[in-house]
Amino acid sequence: MDVIVIGAGPAGVFAARRAAELGAKTTLVTREEFGGMGATDGPVPVRTLAHAARLIREARQLSQYGIAVSEPMLEYMRLLARVREVVNDVRNFSLRPEDMDRLGVTVYEKAGTARFVDPHTIETESGLRLQADKIILCAGGMSRRLSVPGFELTSTHTDAWSATAVPPSMLVIGGGATGVQLASIFNAFGSKVQLFQAGPRILPTEDEDVSAAVAASFRGAGITVREDFGTIESFEKTPSGVRMVFSKGDTPDSAEAAVAFVAVGWVADSAALNLATAGVETDARGYVRVDASLRTSAPHVYAAGDITGRLMLVPQAIEGGLVAATNAVRGASTTLGDLVSPIGSFTDPEYAQVGLTEAKARETHDAVVAVVRFDETTRTIIDGRTSGFCKLIADRATRAILGCHVVGERAVEIVQVVAVAIAAGMRVDDLARVPLSFPTYAAIPGRAAYHVAQQLNLGVEGQAYAPA
Template sequence: MKPATVDVLVVGGGPAGLFAALRAGDLGASTTLVTGGEFGGMAAHDGPVPVRTLAHAARLIRDARQLGRYGISVPEPVLDYPLLLARVREVVGEVRAHAALHEQIDAAGITVHERAGVARFMDPHTVVTHSGLRLRAEKIILCTGGTSRRLPIPGFELTATHSDAWSLTSVPPTMLVIGGGATGVQVASIFSAFGTRVELFQAASRILPTEDEDVSAAVAESFRGAGIGVHEGFGSIESFEKTPGGVRMAFSKDGARDSAEAALVVVAVGWTANTAALGLATAGVETDPRGFVRVDAHLRTSAPHIFAAGDVTGRLMLVPQALQDGFVAATNAVRGPTMVTEDTVSPIGSFTDPEYAQAGLTEAKARETREVVVTVVRFDSTTRTIIDGRTTGFCKLIVDRATRTILGCHVVGERAVDIVQTAAIAIAAGMRVDELARVPLSFPTYTGILGRAAATAARQLSLDVGRGRFAELL
């Protein structure tokens, strides 16, 4: 029997899929959402939510060790990892129940199929799932996300992914983390705080290669100071092999062979589209050379009735951008190609120790096409950081000399992610740096550091900031 045809079928229940389904429903389309796993997708169950919960535990341990400086005597903190994992599951459950658009989607009359298993195309308009569902729609939006990239290296099956790291039953005594991007540095930072001896290996010349160079250098220096071994430009991996104590990685550089061993090896070397089982060719959906679904500015695939949003497209693979993608894709699926994706300011940050974050252009990128003014405010010279004993780090502001507008902001240190959110608003609004300097930010705060950087840059440009000059004291 041929299934009933709905207006829109959304495949995938992560941030992009949830927002796409909600938008389609709000526009009056009969909408079905099908997800292979739990409602909320990777972000809720295997990404930012559990990661941030573990990072919060790492922060609490670090904060507890500072209590003595403020006259508070407590025993040395001891981590009970099974209890922490129980808290992670509790948080994930609460987020899933209360903060993952569940109520809104139910109110919009959207049909939801959870834990349906892998989906694949039977024909361009029909999808079947491993659980036996057969779903047909006029328009389909693919939001199946991504998965950790595997390497064609002997013994790779002996390694773990970041997902395995979060689900450990105990903290390993030693760990190798392969890959110095955002995921790798978070794994390294969190487990180092938990007491694991961590060695971080990055094939490129620096960790966090997409960040401003000063940010990469500062995070690497802080990691080394915390006892994390940071190996940049280490060469190429030849193999992994089992040992009595764990796993050994053999690698070489310029003909010289070396090895490293740990109880656990976590590989975090990139993200690929989760499309292998979808049967995209059946639907006429093309992928790009990297394997991600190819989309145009309207997020429409090579099949005009099929759209894609979120990580599966290989664009900015972040939750806020996935939400925006879902909104755009659903709008165009229902109304036709009326809305395009835009290169908006995309603040990026990580809850490592120290935190790091960015919005806008790096200094190197800005200098390619602009004459810029760069100002740096060190955390050891600002009031709030001194009060809190968090004086490691800096706030760097990059300003266009001709237009006086803010091109980029890069922060390393306590509350870096929060500081950059304010900078992103200023960049998106096209504020001149002297206008930002005039905003009377509260004292003493971390965001006030951004005001000080703006006031300093304005002075370098000989701009009058008037009453905003007090920001230089923050």
């Protein structure tokens, strides 16, 4: 059997590996370089810049601990060189392109955009023409564009990561995960940042307490946060940059900066694939429709990753690629289950979550909630990182852990502990009894679990619980 995989991000890489392992003659075609957006334009470069921002913040904290140093100074071009090093190392050592050679996968990099010319044949901008019995679409996504005059004057997150200098000021339009990362990182680098969110709160998919805490921290750090700001009318060029013209009701307003970054959503990168030729259906946003086995409306075509519009995270993309490839080669018998999916961002402050928000939990459960503040946990006090909290939510009747939401230092790492507990089917009192090391960030959700167990009169005192 011949299999073509289109796209070499996490979904595509693991789909190609799996198809080859199952004995298919596999070809991997990518528009740009091996690794896709995840390695070259997403989590890897973003996290590298965020780490630099963290180092700046930590350097400014040194005097609290009796360490005298001069004020840190960012050399942005050297940082970008480090970003390139990290991207190359991740591509070479984490994604392991040599595995493709070992498995016999034929890889075509920088092939340009691929398109169907008939149901089993694709053609690329570079002139490749390939045929296969099964095709797996892993072409990813791209930033959503706005239909307003002057939009061409704006930039995307891709432009932000590849800028050659830190802009003195910036507008960030969109208060979701990408927008808040842009705002946080470049604020740490010295930009004067204005963050705009059309809805009533930034991070609208997070727990309401998380959104409020991050917004308050951003304002305290000097970021202007404009929530429910109105409707964008246009973007205009100014002598020093760009102006955004907007209005709320009948009240006109505007904001100016050196650059304007728009991060108002993510859509499938599917328009150029000529999917109709293969009989592949999409929804209104261009996402490829798939069933539980990740098969499209065309029985010989499967899809995984961002192009499907499902939870657009690297672990889920990898799992989707494995499922799609397995079913493409063996037949549609494996389904993509309900994965436990921790989500977080390396902003300042960090935020993270897994499971249901408190509001969602209360809609369908008799929810019990405990909040542990970071100014009352030992490790955060030691580290001087006392802003934030950990909220744990459980079901009163079943004692099941329903969700966890964290704002503050190491939030992303903390939530992983609860994600494992949920995946393992642990009850909240089970988590409370785990003797997590002291003093650690990982022990904080254990303390929250202990407080929930106390509310439920579960008698965890005297067990292996250790305070955080």
